Amino acid sequence: MKKSLLALIFCSFSAFAQDSDSLVIRKIYNEILSKGDAYKTLTHLSKKIGPRLSGSEGAAKAVQYTKKVMEDYGFERVFLQDVMVPHWVRGQKETAFIEAGKQKINVPIAALGGSIATPAAGIKAEVIEVKNFEELEALGTEKVKGKIVLFNRPMDPTKVNTFEAYSGAVNQRGNGASQAAKYGAVGAIVRSMTTLQDDNPHTGGMRYATGVPMIPTAAISTNGANLLSKMLKENPKLQFYFKQSCESLPDAPSHNVVGEIKGTEKPDEIIVVGGHLDSWDLAEGAQDDGAGCVQSIEVLRALKALGIKPKRTIRVVMFMNEENGLRGGTKYADLAKQNNEKHIAAIESDNGGFTPRGFGMVGTDAQIAKVAVYKNLLSAYDLKEIGRGGGGADIGPLGQQGTLLIGFKPDSQRYFDFHHAKTDTLEAVNERELNLGAASMAALVYLLDKYGL
Amino acid sequence: MKKSLLALIFCSFSAFAQDSDSLVIRKIYNEILSKGDAYKTLTHLSKKIGPRLSGSEGAAKAVQYTKKVMEDYGFERVFLQDVMVPHWVRGQKETAFIEAGKQKINVPIAALGGSIATPAAGIKAEVIEVKNFEELEALGTEKVKGKIVLFNRPMDPTKVNTFEAYSGAVNQRGNGASQAAKYGAVGAIVRSMTTLQDDNPHTGGMRYATGVPMIPTAAISTNGANLLSKMLKENPKLQFYFKQSCESLPDAPSHNVVGEIKGTEKPDEIIVVGGHLDSWDLAEGAQDDGAGCVQSIEVLRALKALGIKPKRTIRVVMFMNEENGLRGGTKYADLAKQNNEKHIAAIESDNGGFTPRGFGMVGTDAQIAKVAVYKNLLSAYDLKEIGRGGGGADIGPLGQQGTLLIGFKPDSQRYFDFHHAKTDTLEAVNERELNLGAASMAALVYLLDKYGL
Structure with a gap:
């Protein structure tokens, strides 16, 4: 009986919180689905810059371009992290x-x-x-x-x-x-x-x-x-x-690109959302992983545009060198440790910008249970798969620091049609699907920020 | 206590049934994902026949072609239903x-x-x-x-x-x-x-x-x-x-195309699976609704290839004239009534051949509850949305006869990019997504046939 009463109280509270949260999440979706900028950024990344293998001119341009995009959006702090990367070149066809x-x-x-x-x-x-x-x-x-x-x-x-x-x-x-x-x-x-x-x-x-x-x-x-x-x-x-x-060739200098909005209440708790900026040399890398990069930037753009002031620090990270070394992800985690940063959660989008299906997590049971509470809220947006299993290569090294690792999980059917091939171009990306992914990630970032872990 | 015991017994039975069903469903998916023929049929329908507006030459060719496809697969009975259809023509561009x-x-x-x-x-x-x-x-x-x-x-x-x-x-x-x-x-x-x-x-x-x-x-x-x-x-x-x-122009003669396998135990109970054969004149009608047609044919082809002998009669129907009249769907239901046929369920695929998300139903609570029991089995194949709401235009008229109407529910994001426009071509269809849809429908037909309604 006592248990039922507690459950009732919890449900009422929870229902109230969910009501107000569902309104904010609706606003996030509205913003991104009607004014989303991700596809525009991806168009530049794919068509003006193109292939971005680590150490290449394209990769260097992409670093400067995404830094500028984040600065133009007025993110509070935009900075580069130096990282030496493998520099493999294909040579002649x-x-x-x-x-x-x-x-x-x-x-x-x-x-x-x-x-x-x-x-x-x-x-x-x-x-x-x-x-x-x-x-x-x-x-x-x-x-x-x-x-x-x-x-x-x-x-x-x-x-x-x-x-x-x-x-x-x-x-x-x-x-x-x-x-x-x-x-x-x-x-x-x-x-x-x-x-x-x-x-x-x-x-x-x-x-x-x-x-x-x-x-x-x-x-x-x-x-x-x-x-x-x-x-x-x-x-x-x-x-x-x-x-x-x-x-x-000898290792080459390159960078992770980081954009940040400082938290108002718990600035020392950091939530990361990111993708990898490098791509294979044959492709525009629109799905792998331009999509994840522009979605991550869009998360912060949308929260800012809606005037949502996060309690915790939100960081967008363009990781360098996922494809052939993981040096960017490793460096990011090393610096986080050196600087005594506390990363409570990291979300990676590196499975393409397709229709969202959910999030797959790597963490403790307690961490995963905390996110599972949002199932109802997220299910309304067709995010039905919230559970263990997933994460992401670039955020992987943060796992040793106790960070909950969350992989954005889009529909997987078309990904390997393009993956690492010359067909991975902007045309392989559907704008609505891309935006829905960004909106899902933004909704989860909003919840993780509000309730912590 | 009694209730719990009953629940336990039910659960054990159910778990046993689900085990054997899950094996059959796995076989159905394996067959269709590795040897599926739907895309080949769709290629002919889209590229060799093309637009199929009611009353057009394309529509007439599509009738003969799909009839022949079903005959070549050796369906027991393949027949046409006469129906007069509106005959609108665009004239000059x-x-x-x-x-x-x-x-x-x-x-x-x-x-x-x-x-x-x-x-x-x-x-x-x-x-x-x-x-x-x-x-x-x-x-x-x-x-x-x-x-x-x-x-x-x-x-x-x-x-x-x-x-x-x-x-x-x-x-x-x-x-x-x-x-x-x-x-x-x-x-x-x-x-x-x-x-x-x-x-x-x-x-x-x-x-x-x-x-x-x-x-x-x-x-x-x-x-x-x-x-x-x-x-x-x-x-x-x-x-x-x-x-x-x-x-x-004056109404023109046309046809529904029906292919059938007679049930071994309850031949008088009919399960329909279908799509509409007509398309708008501007398009190849690959998504709308070539996809639904070839998926429906594939359902019966796969069941037959696997040696599954249905207890009930399974019918594949290519409905004519969904786009501008619904004469085929209406005629089909009229004939069913005239012939005292008992249609227990009808599945329609007319929302495109995209990645499946589930099935939406129109029927009594009791009917819908019967299908909801399969949620666990279907969820393993990413069919997470099984519930009320959906159906389909062509099967709609059967609703008055108490038939459970089931709409196949694929992902909706890209459908209206092509819908009724010249871009609705074969290239808009992904073969894996198409096959997954056919497999979902075949799995549901298998369950509906085995357990009835």
Whole structure:
């Protein structure tokens, strides 16, 4: 009986708070859906600046541009954080062909980020196809030595969430080259990480393991992988040729970009909302992760435009170098620790600017329960998935400081159509979907700020 | 205590049933996501046949094509239902311009379906802009007579669900002409029903009220409406010219296309799944409603491919003439009544082939509660919105026979970007999203068939 009474009191309070909060959240959505600026900023980032790989001129321009955008909005403090980043360059466009008897068929490839070049004349060798590292191990040095390994396990199309399908395939891209090199392979060609069947190679990061020779590695389009696989069945002795001239230059200076509104009551408690400013060199990086950047800026713009004065300090962060190093995210967390900053929560948008479905969190049960209380409020805006699991790469390092990590969770269906490919352009972004994402994030920031954690 | 015990027993049973059902549903998703045929069928419908307005050659071809597709899949019984449909034709492409002093600016318009033509020389008149019928009434005959009325209330961008925004604006298109004619207007120009700001007029159905003169009416692109509105503020005496040569021909013969698998245990209980085969003449009608048609066919194809033998009779229906008459849906229900058929449930997909969010229902509390039981099973596939509200135009007439009406509910954000405009092409459809919709519908059909209503 006592419990029910308490529950009743709590419900009444809660209902009252929810009423007033729902009004503010409605205003946030109205502002962003009718006067949102995110798409305009993204248009500049995509079309005027374009690719922004760490260390590139585009990345440097994007730093200056987003800093200026935040200054123009009148954020209280806008500043850069210095960070040294890897500086990998693709060099000349790659060439590749399948040679089977008299047939010579060109196929589209793109060097994976971090890969070494082939010799200037390219590499030509027989190909051995595998679906996973177990198959590779079973083949062993005898069958692999001197060959190019084709890693051809597709993303599983039956996974409803495409990020699960990606997770199930991406070790081929990240570790394939070194796994192949262990058995004496001379090159590694990896099926593009997409469920589409098309001609676009999707690049992405790879790492060389220590103690194993470094061999060149590239992504091949899914159509190219299918063709090569089919031809191999008919002619296991066919040869594959590829040539790439990428290289890793010395680390280059770059920056995280930070914009801030100081809290009125608890300025020492910080809430971060961010995305990563760098993108792969093949793409405009509109979805990955221009969308997350402009949404994050839009959060603070909208709160300011509505005259909402946060109790806590809200920071927008454009992280540098998520794609091939995570130096920006690491540096941000290092500085937070050095400066004894208390980050109560960090939200990252790095799954594209698609229709929002919810937020996925990494934190303690108590932290997650605090956010779960907002389910009703957020559910009214079709944010039905609020729970454990998610976070984000750039905010990840803050986790060690007890920060609740929150990943914005948009619909996942189209993301890997464009991801790391030349098709990741502004045209892949729908303005309403983008704005809805920004509004969801702004609503959550408003609640986290008002009630703390 | 007794209640708890019963609940426990129910839960155990339910958990067991859900386990086996979840396996079948997983198979359905696997089949459709890895071997789905819907996009291939849609490609033919969009690219080889194209626009399919009632009475057109395209509509007739689509009838024959979808009949053949169903026959080729080996559905047990495939048949046509005769139905006479309105036969409106656009005639020559419309022309329109704003004339203000020496300025003459062309703007894109498209006659609304059902509108009469202008005189051959077109109509030129002053323009009076209103946002709604109340404003029009307040202006009255004195201010409206002899003029062209511009209905310029936008779809409200702050509605998260775009269908709500559409509902809030579409009376201008449906009834604007007759409302304007009541006060002596000579024409009605209606802002396109889209939240995009662009140059594509979006056509759609309109009806003339009885007892009021019929005046020609057309949709104007949102950019055109904005321009006209802006120029009117500077120059209220400007003139607007438009010319269109559309006409309503005598009703034409057409068909619903029905494919069926007979139930093994209760063949007299019928479950319908369908979309409408007709489309507006400007578009390929890929989203509206090619998507719904091919998804419905895919439902039966997948069940058959998996060897699932339904207890009840499952019917796929391609309804004719949703866009400008609803004759197909009406005829289908009439025949059902005549033949004493018992339709327990009807599912319609006519909100586009986007990522599924759930199902919206019209029926008794008891019927809806029966479906709500499946929430857990469907939620695993991101179908979180299962509840009252929805249905569909074509299945609507079955409601009088006590049939539970179920509208497939996909994400709504992009639908009105293309709706009734020339941009509604195959390229607006994402294959994974389309397949997920078909899989959701197939899963629900499986459950409705197994457990009845």
